[in-house]
Structures are given as C-alpha cells and as structure tokens.
C-alpha cells in the first residue's frame with residue numbers, strides 16, 4: 546500500500562505505480578516550466594525520475610507549441626502504461642506526450658486529468674538507445690520514429706548523427722528544442738550512479754558534443770538532466786556521474802573545449 550504526501554491511498558492504477566503522486570507532481574512541474582520559458586529563461590530540470598519529462602515537455606510546449614524534442618537515453622521510455630513490464634512511470638513518459646499514442650493511455654488515471662499529448666511522432670528523435678522493450682520496438686517501427694541507437698552512433702559517428710537529428714527535427718533551423726537527457730544514455734564508465742545503467746553507451750565526450758551542437762543552433766531552450774542517483778555506486782562513481790551531468794549542462798551554454 547502506498548500513500549501520497551497527504552496520506553491518502555496512492556496505489557498502482559492501470560499499471561502505473563503511484564499514479565496520483567506522479568501525475569500531480571508533473572502538473573506542478575508543467576506550470577513552473579511554462580512560466581519560466583515564457584519569461585525567456587533557459588530552463589534546467591534536474592531529476593530524479595525521467596517521468597518528470599511529462600511535466601517539463603508539456604509545460605515547455607504550452608509556451609512553444611512548435612517544440613521539437615531530442616531524447617538522449619539508453620531506453621525509449623515509450624511504454625504505454627498497460628504495456629509496461631515494470632509499472633515504473635520512468636519507462637512511460639514519451640507515451641504520454643505523443644498524440645498518435647493517446648488511445649493507449651488509460652482515461653481514468655488519477656492525477657493525469659490535465660496531461661494532454663503535445664508532440665507528433667515526427668517531433669522527437671532518439672539518440673543512444675540500446676535497451677528496448679517489445680512494445681517500444683513495435684511502436685518505433687509502426688510510427689517510424691527516428692531513433693539513432695548506439696549501433697548507428699558507432700556506424701555513422703556522433704557528428705553525422707547529431708547533424709541528421711537536427712536537420713530532421715528542425716530543417717529550417719529555427720524550431721525551439723527541448724533536450725531530455727537521461728544520464729544513462731552515457732556509458733556507465735561515465736555515469737554509473739543511475740537506476741538502470743546499460744553498457745555500451747555514449748562517451749561523455751559524445752554527450753557533450755551532441756549538447757554543444759544543439760546549443761549551436763541558438764534554439765536550445767531547455768534541458769532535463771535526469772536519472773542521476775547519487776545514492777548509488779561507489780563514491781568515485783557518484784563523483785564521476787555528477788561531474789558528467791555538470792559537463793552536459795555546461796555544454797548547453799556553448800563549447801567547452803574552447804581553443
């Protein structure tokens with residue numbers, strides 16, 4: 546039995562663990578992000594669970610409806626609630642954001658009454674994928690969602706991948722960009738202190754390069770830096786993970802290795 550902050554029952558509903566708390570928290574996050582972006586701030590959301598991207602992206606889209614999203618992650622986070630193998634909301638956020646998936650979202654989810662999808666499948670691109678569930682593979686295939694897995698990153702190289710990603714989501718080069726950066730998109734050698742690490746990820750150097758390239762468009766508006774869990778791993782791994790997160794956030798503000 547789980548309870549929310551008010552001590553009322555908050556159990557698994559339609560296979561979403563702690564649905565009410567997750568929904569209500571994201572409702573607040575969306576309000577704060579919308580306000581911050583509307584005041585022309587560059588917004589940094591620190592997590593914590595990747596489920597916060599439901600709030601950050603819906604909030605950002607309220608201020609900039611023409612939003613495009615770059616999702617850096619070992620995972621697609623695309624499981625509709627009833628297809629999730631774990632019931633963990635951090636594996637679901639993208640399914641709540643895509644208009645084409647609205648039919649898969651349970652209508653009666655407590656706390657999520659406010660959450661309306663704000664992206665089309667062409668408005669998002671993945672980089673770093675290497676651990677997908679069956680439903681996610683099927684949805685990516687069915688909706689032709691652009692995904693550069695670690696295989697493509699290795700084959701094409703990070704420069705070609707990020708150039709292709711930017712060309713795809715912002716051909717005119719003027720669309721507002723939201724970077725949702727799951728630290729587990731990086732290789733565990735650079736980010737071990739996270740809940741679901743997966744070997745064979747992006748090097749920190751590649752993560753920095755992708756972020757710098759997005760910043761160089763002049764239209765990167767916001768970053769989610771999520772799934773950082775400094776309670777996991779050795780102290781050395783914790784320091785390394787936090788250092789990597791800071792490097793990526795720093796890269797939002799321009800080149801790091803200035804000559």
Ligand SMILES: N[C@](CCCC[B-](O)(O)O)(CCN1CCCCC1)C(=O)O
Nearest residue numbers: 595620622624630631633635636741772
């Ligand atoms: N796809 C997973 C992991 C989600 C990771 C969330 B992220 O990206 O925010 O870190 C994994 C499900 N997986 C199924 C097979 C057994 C191990 C867990 C899920 O629980 O949905």
Ligand SMILES: [Mn+2]
Nearest residue numbers: 594595635740
């Ligand atoms: Mn998580």
Ligand SMILES: [Mn+2]
Nearest residue numbers: 595618622727
């Ligand atoms: Mn994630």
Ligand SMILES: [Mn+2]
Nearest residue numbers: 619620727729
């Ligand atoms: Mn992940």
